[in-house]
Amino acid sequence: MTDAISVEGLVKTFGRTRALNGLDLVVQTGEVHGFLGPNGAGKTTTLRVLLGLLRADSGRAQVLGGDPWQDTTRLHRRLAYVPGDVNLWPNLTGGEAVDLFGDLRGGLDQARRAELLERFRLDPTKRCRTYSKGNRQKVALIAAFASDVELFVLDEPTSGLDPLMEAAFQQTVREVSAAGATVLLSSHIFSEVEALCSKVSIIRDGVTVESGTLAQLRHLTRTSVVVEAAQPITGLDALPGVHDLVADGGRAGFDVDAAALPGVLRHLASFEVQTLTSRPPTLEELFMRHYGDAPESAAEATSAGAAR
Amino acid sequence: MSAYAGTGRLVRLALRRDRVQLPVWIAGSAVILAAGAAAVIDEFPDAAGRATALQGAGTSPAVLLMRGTPVGTDLGALVNFRNLAFMLVLAALMSTFAVVRHTRQNEETGRAEMIGAASVGRRAALTAALTVVIGANLVFGVALIGALASAGLPAGGAVTFGVACAVTGMAFAGIAAVGAQLFQSARSANAFAATAVGVAYLVRGIGDALGERAADGVQVTSAWPSWVSPLGWGMLARPYGAERLWVLVLPILLLVACVWGAFALGGRRDLGAGLIPERPGPAAASRMLLSPLGLAWRLNRASTIGWLVGSVAFGLGVGSLGDVVNDALGGNEGVSKLMGQLAGTGSAGLVEAFFAAMMNVFGAVAACFAVQVLLRLRSEEAGGPAEAVLATAVGRARWVAAHLACAVGGAAAMLVLAGAATGLADAAVGGEVGVLTLVGAGLAQLPAATTVAGFVVLVFGGLPRMVVSLAWAGLVVSLACGLLGDVFGLPQAVRDVSPFTHVPAIPAVDATPGPIIGLVVVAAALAAAGMVLFRRRDLAT
Ligand SMILES: Nc1ncnc2c1ncn2[C@@H]1O[C@H](COP(=O)(O)OP(=O)(O)OP(=O)(O)O)[C@@H](O)[C@H]1O
Numbered sequence: 001m002t003d004a005i006s007v008e009g010l011v012k013t014f015g016r017t018r019a020l021n022g023l024d025l026v027v028q029t030g031e032v033h034g035f036l037g038p039n040g041a042g043k044t045t046t047l048r049v050l051l052g053l054l055r056a057d058s059g060r061a062q063v064l065g066g067d068p069w070q071d072t073t074r075l076h077r078r079l080a081y082v083p084g085d086v087n088l089w090p091n092l093t094g095g096e097a098v099d100l101f102g103d104l105r106g107g108l109d110q111a112r113r114a115e116l117l118e119r120f121r122l123d124p125t126k127r128c129r130t131y132s133k134g135n136r137q138k139v140a141l142i143a144a145f146a147s148d149v150e151l152f153v154l155d156e157p158t159s160g161l162d163p164l165m166e167a168a169f170q171q172t173v174r175e176v177s178a179a180g181a182t183v184l185l186s187s188h189i190f191s192e193v194e195a196l197c198s199k200v201s202i203i204r205d206g207v208t209v210e211s212g213t214l215a216q217l218r219h220l221t222r223t224s225v226v227v228e229a230a231q232p233i234t235g236l237d238a239l240p241g242v243h244d245l246v247a248d249g250g251r252a253g254f255d256v257d258a259a260a261l262p263g264v265l266r267h268l269a270s271f272e273v274q275t276l277t278s279r280p281p282t283l284e285e286l287f288m289r290h291y292g293d294a295p296e297s298a299a300e301a302t303s304a305g306a307a308r
Numbered sequence: 309m310s311a312y313a314g315t316g317r318l319v320r321l322a323l324r325r326d327r328v329q330l331p332v333w334i335a336g337s338a339v340i341l342a343a344g345a346a347a348v349i350d351e352f353p354d355a356a357g358r359a360t361a362l363q364g365a366g367t368s369p370a371v372l373l374m375r376g377t378p379v380g381t382d383l384g385a386l387v388n389f390r391n392l393a394f395m396l397v398l399a400a401l402m403s404t405f406a407v408v409r410h411t412r413q414n415e416e417t418g419r420a421e422m423i424g425a426a427s428v429g430r431r432a433a434l435t436a437a438l439t440v441v442i443g444a445n446l447v448f449g450v451a452l453i454g455a456l457a458s459a460g461l462p463a464g465g466a467v468t469f470g471v472a473c474a475v476t477g478m479a480f481a482g483i484a485a486v487g488a489q490l491f492q493s494a495r496s497a498n499a500f501a502a503t504a505v506g507v508a509y510l511v512r513g514i515g516d517a518l519g520e521r522a523a524d525g526v527q528v529t530s531a532w533p534s535w536v537s538p539l540g541w542g543m544l545a546r547p548y549g550a551e552r553l554w555v556l557v558l559p560i561l562l563l564v565a566c567v568w569g570a571f572a573l574g575g576r577r578d579l580g581a582g583l584i585p586e587r588p589g590p591a592a593a594s595r596m597l598l599s600p601l602g603l604a605w606r607l608n609r610a611s612t613i614g615w616l617v618g619s620v621a622f623g624l625g626v627g628s629l630g631d632v633v634n635d636a637l638g639g640n641e642g643v644s645k646l647m648g649q650l651a652g653t654g655s656a657g658l659v660e661a662f663f664a665a666m667m668n669v670f671g672a673v674a675a676c677f678a679v680q681v682l683l684r685l686r687s688e689e690a691g692g693p694a695e696a697v698l699a700t701a702v703g704r705a706r707w708v709a710a711h712l713a714c715a716v717g718g719a720a721a722m723l724v725l726a727g728a729a730t731g732l733a734d735a736a737v738g739g740e741v742g743v744l745t746l747v748g749a750g751l752a753q754l755p756a757a758t759t760v761a762g763f764v765v766l767v768f769g770g771l772p773r774m775v776v777s778l779a780w781a782g783l784v785v786s787l788a789c790g791l792l793g794d795v796f797g798l799p800q801a802v803r804d805v806s807p808f809t810h811v812p813a814i815p816a817v818d819a820t821p822g823p824i825i826g827l828v829v830v831a832a833a834l835a836a837a838g839m840v841l842f843r844r845r846d847l848a849t
Pocket residue numbers: 014017018019037038039040041042043044045046084848849
């Protein structure tokens with residue numbers, strides 16, 4: 001099976017800003033791939049390169065087996081893009097804009113269009129100038145999802161949607177995914193990515209810092225543990241792989257590396273453990289480790305919160 | 309809530325936004341006038357010298373066209389002659405841009421939506437804009453009076469001069485207010501208002517150039533076209549001459565009529581909309597819309613219709629002038645020379661030369677239209693829907709070509725209609741130039757307008773972030789070198805830069821295919837190069 005998207009060593013500069021600095025990204029056909037990174041990390045820039053809207057300075061990018069800069073219109077028939085800022089024509093109606101985008105892409109499934117209008121509760125007779133940000137996003141989403149394409153490239157598509165519409169969005173992504181389409185989803189909403197994505201890439205300052213399934217990413221990082229025992233817990237600080245320990249008599253909270261977990265559990269057994277809760281890191285925590293300039297202090301803050 | 313609620317707040321907001329722009333404009337104008345007055349006082353200390361200079365100027369219709377008519381030999385009268393036309397234009401442009409800025413542009417950028425939510429009456433925005441602009445014109449007038457008085461010129465004439473400029477600015481504020489209701493984008497509303505200033509200038513220029521010289525060789529009585537131009541009125545008040553203050557009631561009446569009209573129009577539309585009725589629109593697109601060309605046409609439809617109507621009106625006006633040109637001034641050699649210069653011909657029949665010159669003007673207006681249409685490429689690209697459109701199967705060249713087709717097609721329609729209207733009006737007043745000849749003469753301008761369009765595409769492809777200023781600069785240069793190059797006495801090499809220089813001056817001379825084919829080739833090459841550059845560059849969102 002070929003990859004829907006494969007990117008290697010992508011570099012893109014804007015004047016002195018180095019927006020992409022050797023970025024790698026592989027999205028296999030059929031997967032829903034989450035694309036995360038702090039503001040200004042280069043997500044939108046990457047997606048625009050993949051759409052042939054920007055030309056990379058160096059590196060290799062392949063989309064659906066073609067070169068996004070050379071085979072632009074041929075590829076665009078097979079994919080749908082929802083930009084981060086959906087701008088529409090003020091005097092066209094939403095329905096007209098949906099039809100227009102669909103048609104320019106190569107055709108729309110009318111039944112699907114009607115179904116999605118219903119699901120996203122969009123009034124297609126209103127002028128685009130009267131639409132809120134969320135409604136403009138709905139126009140772009142409906143136009144995309146009513147097209148029969150193999151790849152969906154979505155740039156923060158739900159940043160303006162209310163929770164009800166967020167659910168409608170997730171349902172729709174599951175449907176197109178079940179039908180075999182590939183989805184690349186850039187997002188700041190962790191719950192959405194956790195719910196939808198089988199794989200995740202995290203980028204920062206234009207380079208990929210993590211990529212893999214959520215399970216793989218979790219394995220790379222620490223689990224938070226809170227334990228209460230009948231006897232005062234001692235000796236934890238001497239164990240390898242234990243971090244951010246807060247011990248108070250029979251109570252302790254700490255983070256532990258995945259590899260060190262078995263040893264820690266054996267050690268705890270001797271203190272007559274009464275309760276033990278362990279929580280794998282949330283995507284948010286995974287993310288924070290790569291986000292802040294001081295990931296250690298971010299981890300401290302979360303573990304202190306968990307211990308309290 | 310009253311329709312005017314919140315006007316005061318909006319006035320303060322507008323003053324805040326304009327706190328630099330308007331004072332600079334006003335102070336700059338006053339400084340220019342003061343310098344102009346000082347130069348006259350320095351150069352022409354005695355009345356005899358002034359009379360000689362004015363007699364020379366009065367025999368040249370070209371000078372009358374540019375500057376207006378002389379009103380006497382006083383120092384003040386000469387200062388008036390050298391500066392009034394320019395000051396009137398400055399007042400008019402200040403007013404039109406400011407009105408559009410505080411009405412349509414606010415709506416377009418959504419600022420008005422924020423304001424509208426904060427309990428503001430539906431008439432408040434326009435009322436506030438007009439209040440600010442009328443106030444600005446009063447200050448403008450006072451500043452000019454100050455500039456003249458400080459140069460030591462008599463106060464009476466200074467007041468007439470200042471008032472003439474102030475009320476002219478107000479009249480154009482009214483015109484811009486109507487434009488801001490009719491057109492959906494600030495871009496179109498500004499183009500409409502600027503065109504109104506240009507046409508008003510030209511109409512009064514024609515009236516002045518065709519004017520009758522008094523026996524003293526100094527004073528010139530304008531022909532009737534000056535009386536139909538809002539820019540003409542300020543001059544017809546004759547500051548520092550035989551003053552006619554009552555003429556200055558005309559701009560006030562125009563202001564009142566325009567404000568009434570703008571409110572009537574504004575009452576029929578929604579915030580942000582043009583006059584095309586709003587309410588629920590079609591839930592699905594018609595087949596017509598579903599192509600890059602259909603989309604481009606839809607986006608330009610409303611303003612194209614406006615330009616077409618304007619072209620017909622202008623053509624009818626020009627056509628009906630053929631008579632005046634012929635009857636009144638057939639014997640005036642200066643006028644035929646001017647027309648020959650404007651048309652780019654030697655000496656042909658006066659009426660033919662006049663129409664040929666006017667066809668050049670139509671060509672210039674068509675080029676303005678084309679520039680306006682093509683600049684939409686940029687506004688769609690920068691923060692507009694182009695990103696999403698170009699992510700569909702529409703190629704970049706096809707997208708540009710659709711807009712180019714609207715620009716060229718619209719320009720062609722304008723020129724045909726303007727030529728036909730000119731011919732029909734000419735026939736109606738007994739002229740014999742012929743409708744078909746004038747349609748052909750109009751169409752002969754199309755390659756020149758298309759060359760300007762090609763230049764805009766080239767700049768869009770190569771320097772997208774500068775395309776707005778470069779496009780207008782290119783247009784101004786081609787008009788200055790092409791239409792006025794001979795009048796200004798520019799060397800042929802400079803005039804050749806403009807496509808308008810190369811258009812055969814039909815009906816004064818016979819059509820020649822060579823230059824037309826040449827222009828078409830140049831236009832196509834410019835546009836093709838622009839498309840290639842656009843395909844090779846990043847989308848500059
Ligand atoms: N056209 C441009 N000109 C100059 N700099 C740009 C341009 N586009 C992006 N950048 C810069 O490139 C970097 C990456 O921006 P990008 O929009 O790709 O980030 P992002 O990950 O999408 O951020 P966000 O989460 O805020 O959407 C930023 O530093 C940005 O300022």
